[in-house]
Amino acid sequence: MNMRRLLAVMRKELQQLRRDRVTLAMILGIPIVQLVLFGYAINLNLRNLDAGIVDQSGTQASRALVMDMLATGIVRASERAHTPRQLMQALQAGRISVGIVIPRDFERRRAEGRAVAQILVDGSDTAVQFAAAQLAQTPIANSALPDTRAPPDSTPRQGRIRVVAFYNPERRSAINIVPGLIGVILTMTMVLFTAVSVVRERERGNMELLIATPLSRSELLVGKVLPYVGIGLLQTTVILLLGVVLFAVPVHGLLVDVYLAAGLLIVANLALGLLISTRATSQFQAMQMMIFVFLPSILLSGFMFPFAGMPIAAQWIAEVLPLTHFLRLIRGVMLRGAGLSQMWPDVLALAAFSVLMLVLAISQFRKRLD
Amino acid sequence: MSADTDTVIRARGLTRRFGDLVAVDRVDLDVPAQRVYGFLGPNGSGKSTTIRMLCGLLTPSAGEIEVLGLRIPSRAEELRRHIGYMTQKFSLFDDLTVRENLEFMAAVQDVPRARMRARIDTLVEEYRFGAMQRQLAGTLSGGQKQRLALAAAVVHEPQLLFLDEPTSAVDPESRRDFWEKLFELADAGATLLVSTHYMDEAERCHRLAILDHGRLVADDTPQALTARLAGRTYRVHASRPGRIQQALSQQDAVLSAAQIGASLRVLLVEAAAQSAGETLEVLAGVVRDIDAEACFEATEPNLEDVFVAVTHGGRARREQAA
Numbered sequence: 001m002n003m004r005r006l007l008a009v010m011r012k013e014l015q016q017l018r019r020d021r022v023t024l025a026m027i028l029g030i031p032i033v034q035l036v037l038f039g040y041a042i043n044l045n046l047r048n049l050d051a052g053i054v055d056q057s058g059t060q061a062s063r064a065l066v067m068d069m070l071a072t073g074i075v076r077a078s079e080r081a082h083t084p085r086q087l088m089q090a091l092q093a094g095r096i097s098v099g100i101v102i103p104r105d106f107e108r109r110r111a112e113g114r115a116v117a118q119i120l121v122d123g124s125d126t127a128v129q130f131a132a133a134q135l136a137q138t139p140i141a142n143s144a145l146p147d148t149r150a151p152p153d154s155t156p157r158q159g160r161i162r163v164v165a166f167y168n169p170e171r172r173s174a175i176n177i178v179p180g181l182i183g184v185i186l187t188m189t190m191v192l193f194t195a196v197s198v199v200r201e202r203e204r205g206n207m208e209l210l211i212a213t214p215l216s217r218s219e220l221l222v223g224k225v226l227p228y229v230g231i232g233l234l235q236t237t238v239i240l241l242l243g244v245v246l247f248a249v250p251v252h253g254l255l256v257d258v259y260l261a262a263g264l265l266i267v268a269n270l271a272l273g274l275l276i277s278t279r280a281t282s283q284f285q286a287m288q289m290m291i292f293v294f295l296p297s298i299l300l301s302g303f304m305f306p307f308a309g310m311p312i313a314a315q316w317i318a319e320v321l322p323l324t325h326f327l328r329l330i331r332g333v334m335l336r337g338a339g340l341s342q343m344w345p346d347v348l349a350l351a352a353f354s355v356l357m358l359v360l361a362i363s364q365f366r367k368r369l370d
Numbered sequence: 371m372s373a374d375t376d377t378v379i380r381a382r383g384l385t386r387r388f389g390d391l392v393a394v395d396r397v398d399l400d401v402p403a404q405r406v407y408g409f410l411g412p413n414g415s416g417k418s419t420t421i422r423m424l425c426g427l428l429t430p431s432a433g434e435i436e437v438l439g440l441r442i443p444s445r446a447e448e449l450r451r452h453i454g455y456m457t458q459k460f461s462l463f464d465d466l467t468v469r470e471n472l473e474f475m476a477a478v479q480d481v482p483r484a485r486m487r488a489r490i491d492t493l494v495e496e497y498r499f500g501a502m503q504r505q506l507a508g509t510l511s512g513g514q515k516q517r518l519a520l521a522a523a524v525v526h527e528p529q530l531l532f533l534d535e536p537t538s539a540v541d542p543e544s545r546r547d548f549w550e551k552l553f554e555l556a557d558a559g560a561t562l563l564v565s566t567h568y569m570d571e572a573e574r575c576h577r578l579a580i581l582d583h584g585r586l587v588a589d590d591t592p593q594a595l596t597a598r599l600a601g602r603t604y605r606v607h608a609s610r611p612g613r614i615q616q617a618l619s620q621q622d623a624v625l626s627a628a629q630i631g632a633s634l635r636v637l638l639v640e641a642a643a644q645s646a647g648e649t650l651e652v653l654a655g656v657v658r659d660i661d662a663e664a665c666f667e668a669t670e671p672n673l674e675d676v677f678v679a680v681t682h683g684g685r686a687r688r689e690q691a692a
């Protein structure tokens with residue numbers, strides 16, 4: 001690879017980018033808009049959800065539990081109901097999004113350590129599920145009714161609250177969302193910018209000129225995407241800064257690990273975008289292929305739904321997606337304070353994916369018109 | 371064969387098929403060094419396809435190519451440093467400035483860094499971009515774009531230039547100006563292969579190949595090509611050329627009769643030229659039946675006649691085959 005020619009291609013890309021207002025706006029616009037939307041949408045939905053409460057036990061402790069739940073501000077009692085059946089109907093009709101049921105045998109369940117209450121949620125709304133999961137964390141006030149039957153040598157049995165939805169999501173909040181959002185935004189923008197890069201020059205006629213020069217395939221392709229590594233890291237910085245300032249998202253691990261993980265994801269996505277671009281015959285087709293890759297990334301990577309709850313087949317597909325590995329890395333680094341070296345299988349997976357895609361893209365590309 | 375011998379491009383039996391369509395059909399070519407070699411042919415005759423195969427951008431379906439002593443397409447990469455290629459459609463970057471485009475091309479063509487600035491300054495001056503260096507290429511006029519494309523194609527001073535219809539969509543004055551540049555380049559030692567569908571441009575070439583439906587139907591100097599039609603071209607002055615044209619076109623001896631203003635230009639078939647005297651008497655009779663005043667007058671053949679002669683022949687052959 002000739003450095004001068006490589007640099008010439010990179011420089012040309014940056015000069016073109018500088019004059020491309022739409023892309024420039026997207027570089028900063030997409031992260032800011034997404035972060036604010038995701039972050040605040042989740043925060044807002046956590047407040048004042050309409051709830052119906054059925055307390056069939058009616059004891060002091062059950063009333064205390066209900067008061068505690070209302071005190072969280074996540075739900076407000078807005079529907080009168082006497083039976084779980086009525087609650088279900090209200091839920092189905094959409095009058096409430098959360099139903100709380102405290103069964104008649106609340107006291108015995110509490111003593112035996114079984115689920116003491118049920119939270120019925122509208123499973124079709126993930127935001128509500130987050131909220132319900134949070135609500136389920138409400139501690140059962142032992143002080144309200146001291147558990148005398150608990151053996152003194154064992155830890156006091158915590159009554160549990162069961163959330164009944166399509167499934168039981170892991171607890172989430174903006175803190176959990178922001179690291180994942182770095183991955184989603186990078187997946188979206190990096191593939192978006194590069195997927196059209198080669199096919200656009202083919203459509204505009206530039207490619208016939210480029211392939212008639214001594215530029216090698218790798219100089220041309222690598223030079224076209226390399227500037228976007230810098231742009232991806234810039235986006236990472238914006239999301240991190242906003243996450244810290246707006247949502248007080250912590251970075252427990254090393255900042256350098258955050259950037260290394262982001263760098264790996266950026267390269268993987270650029271290589272993927274490049275492969276799409278060399279295969280597509282039009283910009284429109286490149287966009288379609290991009291969506292084909294982006295949707296499974298969002299749905300299967302563990303960003304939207306917990307990875308463990310997915311069918312095995314979906315988990316296998318997810319293992320092929322760069323975003324899945326990145327989410328494990330970034331959550332590990334930012335939320336658990338882990339180091340990248342502890343999570344080397346995911347680092348390796350991202351690196352292998354990048355190399356494979358790049359090799360495929362370069363070998364797919366022909367300096368020929370036929 | 372090497373660059374300093376006479377033949378720069380040699381092709382034998384060059385053929386390219388796109389599905390059932392034969393875009394280039396068994397073309398033999400020998401392009402001499404330091405000449406402006408013209409490729410004349412109507413749209414779709416296979417000019418671009420031939421040029422692309424010669425540059426190594428398209429793989430021939432059959433045939434052999436040697437350019438600057440290199441077998442193509444196997445050694446196309448080596449060839450790229452020695453050629454300049456100006457595509458039919460403007461292919462520089464609309465969203466780069468004039469100077470940025472030239473700098474990019476200089477860098478990818480390996481113009482030494484030390485010489486690059488001076489080289490681009492020279493080009494900017496020679497191609498009159500002084501005041502437009504910072505203008506985006508997309509905002510240039512048609513003629514300016516073609517000039518920029520030529521400047522970019524010669525930034526590394528290639529020995530061989532392929533120019534695919536460089537002057538279509540350019541006004542006549544810019545075309546003349548452009549051709550002067552081409553001759554300067556040839557004088558400086560470069561070989562140029564230029565495709566065109568303009569007769570006046572073809573006339574200026576040192577040597578000319580005429581393509582028709584993918585076949586090479588003529589290949590010689592413009593002078594030799596026109597000389598071959600001696601005795602076959604006539605002009606008929608008449609008051610009602612339209613009716614005379616119809617009548618003449620029916621005659622077996624007439625290859626074509628084209629109206630030019632108030633007169634007709636008549637091209638005889640090759641066999642008729644052998645016995646021109648008798649043929650003319652017959653034709654004069656036909657003409658006088660319509661217009662007693664009309665008369666035949668011998669005239670110099672031009673490239674238009676050559677073009678009609680060689681392509682009509684092809685058409686007749688194809689019709690026979692069909």
Ligand SMILES: Nc1ncnc2c1ncn2[C@@H]1O[C@H](COP(=O)(O)OP(=O)(O)O)[C@@H](O)[C@H]1O
Nearest residue numbers: 388391393411412413414415416417418419420
């Ligand atoms: N990539 C292609 N696929 C199919 N047909 C093509 C392709 N390129 C050229 N052709 C056809 O080959 C013929 C010759 O085209 P071309 O070489 O562009 O002619 P010219 O340059 O003389 O106008 C035309 O009929 C054209 O439609």
Ligand SMILES: [Mg+2]
Nearest residue numbers: 417418458535
């Ligand atoms: Mg053409």
